[in-house]
Amino acid sequence: MNIQESLENAVKDGMKTLFEVNIPSVEFQETRKEFEGDLTVVVFPFLKFVKGNPFEIATKLGNYLKKNISELSDFNVVKGFLNLTISDNYYLQSFDKINNSKNYGIKKASNDEKSVMVEYSSPNTNKPLHLGHIRNNLLGYSVSEIIAATGKKVYKTQIINDRGIHICKSMLAWERYGNGETPESTGLKGDKLAGNYYVKFDEEYKKEITSLIAKGASEDEAKKNAPILVEAQNMLRKWESGDEKIISLWKKMNQWVYDGFDKTYEELGVNFDMNYYESNTYLLGKNIIADGLKRGVFYKKEDGSVWIDLTEEGLDEKIVLRADGTAVYMTQDIGTAIQRFKEYPDLDSLVYTVGNEQDYHFRVLILILKKLGYAWAQHLYHLSYGMVDLPSGKMKSREGTVVDADELIIEMTDTARSISQELGKLESYSEEEKEKLYKTIGLGALKYYILKVDPKKRILFDPKESIDFNGNTGPFIQYTYARIQSILRKVDFDYSKKITNITLHQKEKDLIKLLDYFKEIIYNSALNLSPALLANYTYDLVKEYNSFYQILPILGNDNLQEKILRTQISNQVGNTIKNAFKLLGIDVPERM
């Protein structure tokens, strides 16, 4: 609340007047429900500056504040906690402010703000997207939206990993065993078709290894010399030298995969402002290495490979260029980052949404860029998130142990359908409207399930236990929104009038407090790159509203003043749910 700022100053003044000390900062917290009051000043930290009994200090301070701050209606002291009661009129005023701003808490993009690039998704073009990618996409998209809501311009981007040995593997397997299959001929999504051949390659590769070992080769030799692998490597060389036949096969199969991805992205509701392709960026960075070598940032080993020594920073030595002069992953990441800041002069910072298995890589990358002297390197962030694991362990596309993204979305929609049909509240809806709703609810459940968890934490997903639709879930929040819309449809009076001089119910105060908090939550979520904060806030708001809804009559109230205020609160809770969910990439239904 804004009152917190004026109170902070008043507390400082009070401590100065009463005890002649300067307090550097004041700690406020919500008053716990079991105590009387709205806002609490923690007095304990003041003991460093004033000797004495915390209870007495708090009491003196309370008297001072009550005298000097008109919005304060009362106070009480428990131990070292000074509980302040804010007047109802102050609540009504701050609610009026919320009501009058169009999308409270959401800042429009302004031109003076610097822009942020968020990279996420970044798929390989040899296999379909799975649950792990879903987490990545939801996080990246949501963080982009949240940052944008703080007024910054955001570029959403993905770098598509469209080249390399793994791509050649599925190309080779298709060439050998595909019999000219296409997405059209099989009816399969293109990414699924390509993925099947990636799996096929691995099967054949394993067979060859087994047979080589049977013939007396060692395991290492067998892995290295399996003919199918040698052939794939050969294909990669041809690709790099621009062999027309290979390039055209590569283009064809990649296009299949892009078409498939586009469908999945559309289902998920994520999008990008621009794409980068690794086939365009994989040679970047080499000149930077050469330059850094001259300046002594890097050093060359006898065999010609180039390294950086990060032992002073507590890390290891890291290779940045191979002995044969070819680039490694790090090389192109260095080059790509530099290129992006060149291409977008308004760019201030860059967020990489990448799994925590690459924590080390990004620490090194950021450090190298700093050492190379790029000032913007201190605004690079790795949005690192935990893996989504199955009870059986890690998901591996090669071995087919994955939860497929498209299938999961379908399953969630199916569950929503069957629950909804059982409840049977949608008589007036057409089949088309119903199907759209089922998808909204199913995706809402999935997205919320993933986003409510702190990104850092790993998620263990058990396909046997389906994702909940009750409790702290997306559908619970969507349901509350739908109920609010139902109320608003029934309103037959004007509720635009500002309400003053009314005694507020505790539930009304709690809701106004929470609504007010929305702005701060967005700011915190952006700062911490954590949609989970926003998700949990929304849940708290909804929980509070449902309790309010149950206890207090809204439309059935005889008192017009109260009726108007409660309708306004309902409306505002609805708006906040909708806006919060929009930042999470989740839709809300008008009824369900």
Next chain:
RNA sequence: GCCCCUGUAGUUCAACGGAUAGAAUAAAAGUUUCCUAAACUUUAGAUCUAAGUUCGAUUCUUAGCAGGGGUACCA
């Protein structure tokens, strides 16, 4: 070996160093003449261990223990 992340009710998640650690789910009981019961109200249940810092530690420090990841001329 070294480095990073995570350990909270049976399970899934919360808690700027603050009061009696909150929710959900599963369990038990209740609430529909009343704005959508996908809701609400009760009951029972947890901070990995040990030291330390602090008026106060789930939170910070150190040492263990457990799980995950990294430490490649793979990406």
